[in-house]
Amino acid sequence: MFDPRATPRLETERLILRGWREDDLDALAVMMSDADVARFLTSDQRPLDRPTTWRHLALLVGHWALRGYGLFAVEEKEGGAFVGRVGAWQPECWVGFELGWGLARSHWGKGYALEAARAAGDWVFQSFGLERIVSLVHAENERSQALAKRLGMKVRETTFYGGMAHEVWEIARAEWSAR
Amino acid sequence: MIGPTLTTARLILRPPLHEDFDGFAEMSAEAETMRFIGGLQARDAAWRTMATLAGSWALLGYGMYSVLKRDTGEWIGRLGPWRPGGKEGGWPGDEVGWGLKRSAMGQGYALEGAAAAIDWSFDHLGWERVIHCIDKENAPSIALALRLGSLREIEDLALAPPFQDHKVDIYGQSKAQWKARAR
Numbered sequence: 001m002f003d004p005r006a007t008p009r010l011e012t013e014r015l016i017l018r019g020w021r022e023d024d025l026d027a028l029a030v031m032m033s034d035a036d037v038a039r040f041l042t043s044d045q046r047p048l049d050r051p052t053t054w055r056h057l058a059l060l061v062g063h064w065a066l067r068g069y070g071l072f073a074v075e076e077k078e079g080g081a082f083v084g085r086v087g088a089w090q091p092e093c094w095v096g097f098e099l100g101w102g103l104a105r106s107h108w109g110k111g112y113a114l115e116a117a118r119a120a121g122d123w124v125f126q127s128f129g130l131e132r133i134v135s136l137v138h139a140e141n142e143r144s145q146a147l148a149k150r151l152g153m154k155v156r157e158t159t160f161y162g163g164m165a166h167e168v169w170e171i172a173r174a175e176w177s178a179r
Numbered sequence: 180m181i182g183p184t185l186t187t188a189r190l191i192l193r194p195p196l197h198e199d200f201d202g203f204a205e206m207s208a209e210a211e212t213m214r215f216i217g218g219l220q221a222r223d224a225a226w227r228t229m230a231t232l233a234g235s236w237a238l239l240g241y242g243m244y245s246v247l248k249r250d251t252g253e254w255i256g257r258l259g260p261w262r263p264g265g266k267e268g269g270w271p272g273d274e275v276g277w278g279l280k281r282s283a284m285g286q287g288y289a290l291e292g293a294a295a296a297i298d299w300s301f302d303h304l305g306w307e308r309v310i311h312c313i314d315k316e317n318a319p320s321i322a323l324a325l326r327l328g329s330l331r332e333i334e335d336l337a338l339a340p341p342f343q344d345h346k347v348d349i350y351g352q353s354k355a356q357w358k359a360r361a362r
Contacts, residue, residue: 004237051339054264058234065233092226
């Protein structure tokens with residue numbers, strides 16, 4: 001059993017990736033109540049109310065407890081504002097070992113997702129002996145498609161999740177390291 | 180470890196581990212078992228539920244325990260303290276809830292495990308009362324609540340989202356009542 005309090009802490013130029021705390025709920029609830037954010041992150045494409053966001057937070061933390069890895073809470077180094085969640089994701093029946101990302105709307109367009117995903121991807125490849133990782137991206141999510149491309153990923157196939165078409169982007173260890 | 184291990188005459192109670200998942204998924208696919216505790220769940224949804232239970236331990240310091248038989252190590256269900264969102268989560272109170280696999284029902288395991296979980300909750304979580312949220316038609320759970328010494332306090336209460344369409348009756352008792360209970 002992994003204790004989520006032992007979640008590693010990663011630093012980038014502008015961001016800190018860290019373990020979840022109970023007091024992340026307020027900022028996570030704001031993020032998940034935004035229809036444009038929820039559209040590509042929740043299984044039914046709908047925003048989450050606050051009690052359901054707590055269950056989502058418990059799922060994020062519980063994923064670390066059960067798997068020993070998960071999505072990090074991401075905050076700005078300067079000031080500590082909550083930015084979103086980025087990291088590893090592989091619940092039961094998932095398409096593969098995923099590098100995932102999702103940011104609060106107020107932090108879109110700053111290059112934060114790329115910065116955090118690079119750090120998380122480095123950590124994933126260094127820590128788990130994987131030969132490849134994938135990212136599941138909604139077929140209409142152009143921002144995330146652009147990000148996956150910038151990370152050097154390529155579309156492997158299209159699949160259906162929650163009844164919606166999603167692209168499976170992937171990258172091999174050697175390609176990631178060669179960037 | 181993210182929580183304690185409790186031992187009763189026949190059971191071990193400890194926070195969920197990944198190795199519990201096959202049993203957890205099996206129970207989640209039993210229509211009669213799941214009828215009053217959130218409904219049937221396929222493996223992907225069941226995993227998310229089990230992770231949410233583990234996450235409660237990490238966030239709040241308590242949550243549902245996995246229940247295992249001491250003699251065989253078999254996972255037979257989950258029960259224990261449950262208050263999603265903590266004090267401000269909109270849950271009707273400090274609950275000890277339970278749910279066992281069908282093959283483990285009718286042998287006094289839920290009573291044995293729930294009593295240990297209530298003892299632990301009063302001794303470690305500072306609770307003054309314990310409640311159980313039970314569907315009106317869930318006769319076995321109502322019988323267990325009464326057997327534990329809890330009484331019906333509220334009828335037809337809507338739970339917090341995502342279960343706002345599910346009405347339950349609230350059974351409960353005070354810490355003093357629990358401590359005075361004949362063993």
